[in-house]
Amino acid sequence: MNPVELTQNALAAPAVEVSVWALFWQASFVVKAVMLGLLAASVWCWAIIVDKIVAYNRARRSMDRFEKVFWSGQSLEELYRSLTSRSNEGLAAIFVAAMREWKRSHEAGRVSFQGITDRIGKVIDVTISREMERLEARLIFLATVGSAGPFIGLFGTVWGIMSSFQAIATSKNTSLVVVAPAISEALLATAMGLAAAIPAVLAYNKLSADAAKLGSRMDGFADEFAAILSRQIDDRS
Amino acid sequence: MRIGLTTSVIGHVLLFAWGFASFSGAKPFDAAPVDALPVDLVPISDLSQIAEGNKNAQKSNNASQAKVKTPTPRPDSQRVGAAKNDQSTPITEKATDTAAAKAAEAPPPPPKAAPPKPTEPPPSEKPKETKTAALEEAPKADTGEIAEKIKEADKPAPVPPKLPPTKPKPPAPTPAEDAADQPDKTPAKPVKEKPKQTQKDSKSEEFDPNEMAALLNKVDPSGGGGRESDKEASLGSENRTGPVAEMSQSELDALTAAVTACFNPPVGAEGVEQMVVPLRVTFTIDGDLAGPPEIKAIPAGPAGQAVAEAAVRAVQRCAPYPFLPKDKFDNWQVVNMNFTPPPSY
Numbered sequence: 229m230n231p232v233e234l235t236q237n238a239l240a241a242p243a244v245e246v247s248v249w250a251l252f253w254q255a256s257f258v259v260k261a262v263m264l265g266l267l268a269a270s271v272w273c274w275a276i277i278v279d280k281i282v283a284y285n286r287a288r289r290s291m292d293r294f295e296k297v298f299w300s301g302q303s304l305e306e307l308y309r310s311l312t313s314r315s316n317e318g319l320a321a322i323f324v325a326a327m328r329e330w331k332r333s334h335e336a337g338r339v340s341f342q343g344i345t346d347r348i349g350k351v352i353d354v355t356i357s358r359e360m361e362r363l364e365a366r367l368i369f370l371a372t373v374g375s376a377g378p379f380i381g382l383f384g385t386v387w388g389i390m391s392s393f394q395a396i397a398t399s400k401n402t403s404l405v406v407v408a409p410a411i412s413e414a415l416l417a418t419a420m421g422l423a424a425a426i427p428a429v430l431a432y433n434k435l436s437a438d439a440a441k442l443g444s445r446m447d448g449f450a451d452e453f454a455a456i457l458s459r460q461i462d463d464r465s
Numbered sequence: 466m467r468i469g470l471t472t473s474v475i476g477h478v479l480l481f482a483w484g485f486a487s488f489s490g491a492k493p494f495d496a497a498p499v500d501a502l503p504v505d506l507v508p509i510s511d512l513s514q515i516a517e518g519n520k521n522a523q524k525s526n527n528a529s530q531a532k533v534k535t536p537t538p539r540p541d542s543q544r545v546g547a548a549k550n551d552q553s554t555p556i557t558e559k560a561t562d563t564a565a566a567k568a569a570e571a572p573p574p575p576p577k578a579a580p581p582k583p584t585e586p587p588p589s590e591k592p593k594e595t596k597t598a599a600l601e602e603a604p605k606a607d608t609g610e611i612a613e614k615i616k617e618a619d620k621p622a623p624v625p626p627k628l629p630p631t632k633p634k635p636p637a638p639t640p641a642e643d644a645a646d647q648p649d650k651t652p653a654k655p656v657k658e659k660p661k662q663t664q665k666d667s668k669s670e671e672f673d674p675n676e677m678a679a680l681l682n683k684v685d686p687s688g689g690g691g692r693e694s695d696k697e698a699s700l701g702s703e704n705r706t707g708p709v710a711e712m713s714q715s716e717l718d719a720l721t722a723a724v725t726a727c728f729n730p731p732v733g734a735e736g737v738e739q740m741v742v743p744l745r746v747t748f749t750i751d752g753d754l755a756g757p758p759e760i761k762a763i764p765a766g767p768a769g770q771a772v773a774e775a776a777v778r779a780v781q782r783c784a785p786y787p788f789l790p791k792d793k794f795d796n797w798q799v800v801n802m803n804f805t806p807p808p809s810y
Binding site: 248270271274277279282 | 469484
């Protein structure tokens, strides 16, 4: 036989389906579950990322707007009256909570100013922590996916390679053409884990820094407003 | 949250659509086709015969890295006159030219009265050459002279009468082949070819038993060892021990295999695989045993004696070894073999 013919016959490998979809369908049940879970995690991660970015931008804009109004010399009573009618967030929420506590203390007709500073401070703290909780909600999911995603993917890979080796052992054929699709399919799980985890980690770092910045801004405003209120109290007493 | 979720879902769907589109099929590697590796089966005797070495020899990485003289190709046979056999290569003009030149040099054509140039090829060969010769001589002589010379040169053509009378074949049959192509050439050629060829033919055709014996006895009888070799000695031991000096490895292997097949390990013997039983076996030319095999040394161990006797029995049981080549009887008349019992499973 012609050596060239021999070579060609040897190289004529069976056509194996290696597209991503085919790899997914060839995978075993566990690997499929891992991949689907990672896909869902990735979807949810990106939903959180988009949501948080939008929410933080909105919060920043509303803080800017409120500060502009607050420092414009407008009367605090008027501002309070205009804000109570709607739900507030951020600095406006802190302002409204503090003003409400102030008004209640006055409308009760009490003349004692003993505990009013403490009460206002407590109300402000509660509001800030509530606001921070709202801002940081679901960020922890990003952190979880970022740290656990590669492990989950790795689990899928290990499981897939394990089962593919079992299949190789039973088929008694170790040619690379037989081994390669199973390993490729198993590695797909790690790829998906990494694809889910990397954006999650990056976004978690950025979003948590943003949230911390917004929180410090709220703290600063709260302190300033508390100072203003305490000056008022001192003036009246 | 709804905005984020929808955005994320849409993004993933788009990403996967792109992924399926672009990764639908992996591109196969462009592997250059590998030629099938030709494998030659080389008899082990080729290797075992060069295993004998010289300690002062130059160290070479490859035992077969010896100087090899490429044999000079044999000239094509020129059995023009007696072409009983097929000739693979037709007689080319070039060959005839060289032959003609030789002939012109060696036997100077005597009938020429005054040859203008002794080395000049006979102009009867090719019209082309005569032309060139004529051109060369043009300044010397005019055409009339040339015509004369050509006539003169043509004279030696009918030289054949000069040939030795033992010539078995007359020059006549040759023209039958060549006349069709080069009618001019034919008379010249038999002149050159005959002297060699007649000798050969006479030898091959006459059967002389004395001559035959002379031909056959050119090889000196050898007392064993490898074939003569013009290769450099390989680095190794000079000791002429072991089977190399006596028999080729393949023959000894065949003998050992035959003996091993007949070997029954003694019952209960331990460590049989590690034992080596040196035996001295004497053969007749038929491959039969000339006498009982001799145990040169009894292997150590409690079962040594039993194993050695079992080896002797094995040699005796398979006794006629007809595969041993009779023409190398000198080599295997007495065989010192180290019999290794096969592992018993």
